[in-house]
Amino acid sequence: MAMACRSSRSPSWYEFSDVAVARVPQLTSRGRITGQKLVGQWPRGLGLGLRVVGRGLSVRRGTSRRAIVRVRASFELAEHLHGLVVGVGVGLPCTVMECGDVVYRSTLPRQGFQITTPGVALTVLIVTYLWATPGVAPGFWDMFVLAPLENLFRPVFKKEDLSLGKKLGEGAFGTVFKASLSNKQLLKKDGPLVVKRANEYGAVEAWMNERVRRACRKSCADFVHGFLHETSSKGKEEFWLLWRYEGNATLADLMANRDFPYNVEELILGPRKGEDLPRGPERQNRIVRSIMRQILSALAQLHATGIVHRDIKPQNIIFSEETKSFKIIDLGAAADLRVGINYIPKEFLLDPRYSAPEQYIMSTQTPSAPPAIIAAALSPVLWQMNLPDRFDIYSAGLIYLQMAFPNLRTDSGLISFNRQFKRRDYDLVKWRSLVEGKPNQDIMQGFEILDLDDGVGWELVQDMLRFKGRKRISANAALAHPYFERAGFLGLSVMQRLRLNLLRGSQQDNQGVYWVTSLMAKSGTDSVGGFTEAQLQNIREKEPVTKGSVRRNAMAQALRLQRKAARTIAATVDEIQKGDVVKRVNWWNRWQN
Numbered sequence: 110m111a112m113a114c115r116s117s118r119s120p121s122w123y124e125f126s127d128v129a130v131a132r133v134p135q136l137t138s139r140g141r142i143t144g145q146k147l148v149g150q151w152p153r154g155l156g157l158g159l160r161v162v163g164r165g166l167s168v169r170r171g172t173s174r175r176a177i178v179r180v181r182a183s184f185e186l187a188e189h190l191h192g193l194v195v196g197v198g199v200g201l202p203c204t205v206m207e208c209g210d211v212v213y214r215s216t217l218p219r220q221g222f223q224i225t226t227p228g229v230a231l232t233v234l235i236v237t238y239l240w241a242t243p244g245v246a247p248g249f250w251d252m253f254v255l256a257p258l259e260n261l262f263r264p265v266f267k268k269e270d271l272s273l274g275k276k277l278g279e280g281a282f283g284t285v286f287k288a289s290l291s292n293k294q295l296l297k298k299d300g301p302l303v304v305k306r307a308n309e310y311g312a313v314e315a316w317m318n319e320r321v322r323r324a325c326r327k328s329c330a331d332f333v334h335g336f337l338h339e340t341s342s343k344g345k346e347e348f349w350l351l352w353r354y355e356g357n358a359t360l361a362d363l364m365a366n367r368d369f370p371y372n373v374e375e376l377i378l379g380p381r382k383g384e385d386l387p388r389g390p391e392r393q394n395r396i397v398r399s400i401m402r403q404i405l406s407a408l409a410q411l412h413a414t415g416i417v418h419r420d421i422k423p424q425n426i427i428f429s430e431e432t433k434s435f436k437i438i439d440l441g442a443a444a445d446l447r448v449g450i451n452y453i454p455k456e457f458l459l460d461p462r463y464s465a466p467e468q469y470i471m472s473t474q475t476p477s478a479p480p481a482i483i484a485a486a487l488s489p490v491l492w493q494m495n496l497p498d499r500f501d502i503y504s505a506g507l508i509y510l511q512m513a514f515p516n517l518r519t520d521s522g523l524i525s526f527n528r529q530f531k532r533r534d535y536d537l538v539k540w541r542s543l544v545e546g547k548p549n550q551d552i553m554q555g556f557e558i559l560d561l562d563d564g565v566g567w568e569l570v571q572d573m574l575r576f577k578g579r580k581r582i583s584a585n586a587a588l589a590h591p592y593f594e595r596a597g598f599l600g601l602s603v604m605q606r607l608r609l610n611l612l613r614g615s616q617q618d619n620q621g622v623y624w625v626t627s628l629m630a631k632s633g634t635d636s637v638g639g640f641t642e643a644q645l646q647n648i649r650e651k652e653p654v655t656k657g658s659v660r661r662n663a664m665a666q667a668l669r670l671q672r673k674a675a676r677t678i679a680a681t682v683d684e685i686q687k688g689d690v691v692k693r694v695n696w697w698n699r700w701q702n
């Protein structure tokens with residue numbers, strides 16, 4: 110027992126300077142003591158004669174020695190219990206939060222904000238999930254803040270405010286007119302409008318357009334408003350949708366022109382602006398590349414917001430005269446996978462000419478969309494499992510082919526390509542060997558364009574048209590492809606080549622893994638596994654995949670160089686034998702040819 114001495118301030122009290130010296134200040138800071146007296150869980154009889162003074166414990170005269178010992182033991186027990194409770198983080202609020210007694214709470218030391226490794230990891234994980242495509246967090250912000258705000262401030266239109274003009278098109282689900290506004294007060298910016306009188310899917314199209322207007326307005330036609338109109342005659346309802354008039358040419362109209370792609374160059378750059386290059390594959394490639402960049406950028410933005418268009422085709426890509434760029438129109442078949450709008454697993458609305466072989470954007474096993482909030486919370490998982498955006502990439506790949514090969518621009522040309530491609534298991538290399546067997550002007554022109562810059566265009570189109578959606582390149586990855594990096598004076602830079610080879614390597618690896626796993630999956634016997642003799646024979650007979658590998662491309666390049674050198678040397682030797690003086694410049698010209 111500790112030594113005690115009579116207190117100088119209060120003679121009826123004895124001070125024990127070393128009683129639980131280590132414990133008392135800690136307990137004081139945890140608020141188990143009010144004022145100078147012990148309260149709370151302490152047995153009443155014991156607490157009355159005890160008080161804490163500084164780092165010591167004072168005991169009133171007459172308090173039994175046993176009582177003091179028991180109090181000290183209680184201090185220690187409380188200390189252990191407290192450590193256990195706070196350590197695990199479970200207990201009554203005041204115990205866990207160490208908030209202390211109401212009266213003396215302000216005197217307690219403040220608990221600082223602590224950063225721990227698991228805490229940081231958890232936060233990063235949650236933030237990554239919330240911002241992963243299609244974006245749960247931006248989705249909630251859009252749904253609960255931006256959309257209601259927009260509804261408050263945007264003008265409301267009626268049929269009477271519009272006067273309809275020329276019919277621009279008529280589809281299965283509605284009729285489209287050029288229109289003007291009779292009530293000019295409604296919009297700040299004047300100009301012609303486009304009205305779609307939709308008899309089906311109008312509300313869905315309005316939803317998609319509103320979402321796009323808020324999330325990525327530059328990628329699609331400028332949407333103004335959508336409203337429900339009840340027709341007087343049959344009591345039927347029509348949905349009227351309003352856009353700004355972007356221009357009179359879709360990509361389909363421009364591609365139908367014999368002068369394509371030079372007519373697009375003129376639209377983008379103005380007359381006679383692109384003439385730094387003579388007409389030919391290089392200039393055509395430059396124009397096609399800039400159209401593809403615009404289409405892919407628009408798709409990347411749509412996909413980032415969780416919308417899959419499902420009807421990408423030249424007829425739905427319009428040239429905006431104001432922004433001098435291509436924009437996407439007709440979101441009637443689009444699906445918003447952030448909240449599951451217009452997504453019915455076993456239903457597809459598509460144009461068979463441009464649709465990807467899988468036809469559905471999600472596995473048909475995927476259940477119908479649950480209520481919006483749950484669908485939004487689950488959307489990153491479903492997106493990663495199905496990669497629905499690759500559906501649009503296939504359609505964009507077909508548009509790329511059409512731009513390169515003039516014979517594919519007609520419906521019949523495209524349909525026949527689709528047939529041939531399907532028969533060759535969606536393998537572009539096989540299709541190439543088929544059509545190169547009986548070449549014509551259009552075919553040669555197409556391959557000339559695609560083979561420029563070491564065939565980067567050809568590589569990109571293969572990545573866009575893969576049979577399996579999961580193996581197709583995404584819009585963002587396509588935009589980062591070396592095809593879109595302008596080749597310098599000496600062709601592709603070292604870094605560009607490195608990236609291209611990496612891309613090729615990874616593609617090749619994927620195919621190797623896929624080939625092995627598909628064989629392993631269906632091979633061997635149940636008991637011992639492995640390959641049967643028939644299967645081994647089958648493997649031996651399987652044709653090697655003829656797609657470009659790093660080694661194959663390097664060999665082809667070396668062969669080309671060897672032939673070129675042999676040709677140049679032979680011509681130079683000929684000239685020497687004829688007695689001509691070989692000028693350096695002639696030699697150089699010959700090498701370049």
Ligand SMILES: Nc1ncnc2c1ncn2[C@@H]1O[C@H](COP(=O)(O)OP(=O)(O)OP(=O)(O)O)[C@@H](O)[C@H]1O
Pocket residue numbers: 277278279280281282283284285303305330331352353354355356357359424425427438439440441
């Ligand atoms: N914002 C716009 N600016 C200019 N023209 C437009 C605009 N929107 C649509 N058009 C024109 O209207 C035509 C039909 O539009 P859209 O494709 O949206 O209608 P649709 O009824 O779905 O037609 P379809 O079923 O044939 O695809 C387009 O091909 C285009 O020429």
